[in-house]
Amino acid sequence: MVEETSDQSTEKPAWQDPAAKPFIQIENVSKDFNGFIAVNKVSLDIYQGELFSILGASGCGKTTLLRILAGFERPTTGRILIDGMDMTNIPPYERPINMMFQSYAVFPHMTVEKNVAYGLKKEGIAKEQIQTRVAEMLELVQMTEFAKRKPHQLSGGQLQRVALARALVKKPKVLLLDEPLAALDKKLREHTQFELMNIQDQIGVTFVVVTHDQDEAMILSSRIVVMHKGELIQCGTPKEIYEYPINRYVADFFGTINLFEGNVSRVDDKTMEVECKEISTTVKALSSDTTRVNDQLTIAVRPEKISISKEAPEGEDLSILKGIVWDLGYYGKLSIYKVRTETGKVIQVSAQNRIRSAERVLEWDEEVYLSWDIQSSVVLTE
Amino acid sequence: MNSNLHQQRIMDILWRRFVIVAPYLWLFIFFLAPFAIIFKISFADPIVAQPPFTPLFNFSVQADKWFYFTLDNYRFLLEDNLYWISYLKSFKIAFISTCLCLLIGYPMAYAIARASPVWRNVLLFLIILPFWTSFLLRVYAWMGILSTHGVINNLLISIGFIDQPLKLLYTDFAVYVGIVYSYLPFMILPLFANLVKLDFDLNEAAADLGATPLVIFRDITLPLSMPGIIAGSLLVFIPALGEFVIPALLGGLDTLMIGRTLYDEFFSNRDWPLSSAVATVLLLILVLPMMIFQHHQINETDYQE
Structure with a gap:
């Protein structure tokens, strides 16, 4: 009995623990594109090791929010903190964040190996070290045998793995994933879903996923935030959101x-x-x-x-x-x-x-x- | 029914053959055949006659030889410095002009490719607009701008920057201005077509992986736009090498470009065989870059597949 309660307290998720420090803090962030408010006063705390999903229909501002996190867009108001450091004015190439693009954005003129090594080369890491880390990453995403291939010789699923390896090889504090599974067919998507969860489990990086697919979000996430017209509607575990939606929009969006x-x-x-x-x-x-x-x-x-x-x-x-x-x-x-x-x-x-x-x-x-x-x-x- | 289908198939095959043959026929009639004639004339001697060269085959009774062939023209090209200098100078002017066009055209093409769709169309229109005026007129206009009492000199004198007018016209400088001005669109358009296709996500991905804007340009944009750079450079270099009008109108006496030499040889000296030899050598010089271009295009289609 006593053991059980102590177990429960240690396994209590970070977002329920008032003493836990959030890893990513989004503070009152808005983005105004010449009068179109894509993101409206969003505040959000994401904790270390979470697989956090931002869910919403297209045009709800979820991708803009992700791009603000990555540094490709500057928020009109508000600020972003990662691990306690203000990132609002830091350019993307200096942020401890990496992103996997929806289009994968694999460099077409470089081999798989060179794609994955690119981020490390920009850090100025020694050649031997780059080689071992690239090999490790390719092993993790099961792409070792394709190391010398060029992107146009790969399938969509393989490109996705290259993009993932390339984003993870720099050991980012946070990995952003923009619709990571949208370009894959149904069967591959289900398979990749679990693989993503496994990889996240293995390396323990905080994942922030943007998706429009509620099933994907439910399966993947530790927590989900639902966005609509630039605003946060509800944030909670998949169960909370499914069983206790706070309004008709959320209720309807989930099944x-x-x-x-x-x-x-x-x-x-x-x-x-x-x-x-x-x-x-x-x-x-x-x-x-x-x-x-x-x-x-x-x-x-x-x-x-x-x-x-x-x-x-x-x-x-x-x-x-x-x-x-x-x-x-x-x-x-x-x-x-x-x-x-x-x-x-x-x-x-x-x-x-x-x-x-x-x-x-x-x-x-x-x-x-x-x-x-x-x-x-x-x-x-x- | 069956025979109808059969007929249809035969028509299809014939049509396909025609479609393939037509461009070859075109090239044969308007390119290969004239070149063969020029090539033939380049082995003749000039004579005062109509036409002004000796025939290759002569079957008339008076002729002592039925076949006459000489390499004198080519030998002369090698011996006389004038032609060497003309070729080299043309090469130098064409090369530098191409580099200048690339330096000026790349940022312009990049800016157009990155502009909003509305602005992009306006800017492209502005690039193409000069083509609506005759090329010759535009080169004449530069004479007005560059001459001793032209727009530039008058302006510089009126603001007190210089006392005496600068000699701008009839110099190499004027030729560079003319070539760069005239051929810049041929650099910008293929570059634009290439740059506009580039996925901007790649730039963001590189930035995300730690590349600063300059590094992104070096690592991503520049290598991926290489096909556009090569296409644009050849489209400028090839016509610039044989350019005649610009050096004739804007160049000085020492601006010996091969196009001008060829013109003088043909019309002033009426030495058809020698000018034919000049043209043949020029063509051989040009075939090389063209083959590189062709090779590259094939590579590019490979890579897109």
Whole structure:
């Protein structure tokens, strides 16, 4: 018992530890491109050894933020600190940061080996040392046999490895990755995802990844920040963001979610009931200190949190509603149901296919009950 | 149906052959055949006749030899210093002009390639604009600018910088000005076409890896723009080497360029065989850089694949 608590305290992630010093501090950074505000007053702390993702749709300012970190753009206001040092006015070639470009930007006139050695040569390191470090890096990304090749003889996946080796060989304090997997096909992407995590694990460099792919961000990251229109919307672990999105945008961005608007009809110190007209149901949810009767809010429920059954379920903390199966899809390990309520709202439900059966348990137009636990109702106040 | 298809295929093959043959035919008629004639004349003796040279084959009864061939013209080219000096001087002027065009044109091409798309079009238009006026007129205009009472001298005298007008016109200097001015677009355009294709991410990647802007230029931009530099340099060097109008109008008496020598030989001396020999040697000198150019282009397409 005692051991367990001490274990927990040592494994507590840095961002929950008030004593931990952030490694990268982004302080109130804005970037104004002739009136277009690409990044708006962003403040963010990233800790050493994190695999941190900046996630957002295209044009949300995530790449600009990354370029500010790399030093290719100067923030209009605010400052950047890395390991306690102010980097705001330091040119990119003097920053302890390296970047892997979305286009990989592998030098086409140099061999793989020379590409990887380039950064070390600029540091003025001795030749023998460069050779050993380049060889080590090529080993790490499994490109040793391609050392003498020119970039135009390599595939997209191989180019990506060269770009990664080239960025890591200088042992940067931070590695920035701009859409590292976007240019790869699906299968290679999944493989590379885990490889990136492995490499990060091995060398312990702080990774900051920019991506528009929420699945990628979820799998890779220790923490994610969601950006929208230049502003930070939410920052947290993948689980936090998926299970407790703070608004409709985040909820919607991370997978499918059912949204019901309603008014609070009853509140006590822990729970509340929300009257949702679009499904003519009273939904139960957990309340907060600030919840008042008649507050307008949105209830969000993930498809996999909803149970579907032929008989009416019973339970005090359940929100229950009736509908008919409007559409269904079989995806092997799970089935997706689209259930239409009496009010005409379509709710998406996903259920695992636990029982092996060639026949469907539920058919089209069948009357079903949907229910979910009070914990599964996500309350969005915005 | 089948025979229709068959016919279609034959037409396709014929058309393809034609497409390949047409440029060769063009080159043969307008390049190789005239050169063969020049080449032939260069082995003749000049005579006062119409045409003013001895025929290579003579089948008439009066002729004592049916075949007449002489290397005198080439021997003369070797013996007379005038031609050596002309070739060397042409080479020197063309080389220096090419270097000057590169030094002036590279930054211009780079700036145009890095400008915003709107500005880029405006700047390219300005580069091409002089072509809308006759080349000859533009060279004449330089005479007006450079002459003893021309724009430059008047300006310098009026601001009190000099008392006596400088001798600018009819000097090598004026020839350099004329060649650099005239051929600069031929340097800028291929350089621009090359530089505009360069991925700016490469520069940023180099900066990210610790290269300062000057080092980036040396390590990345310069080697990657080499095809543009070679194309532009040859496009300036080759015509500059054989240039006639500019040295004739702007050059002094001692600006002996081979184009001018050739013109004098042909029109003033009416020595067709000798001038043909001059032209043949010039062509041989030019074939070398052209072959380098060709070789490089093939290499470049290799590398892009």
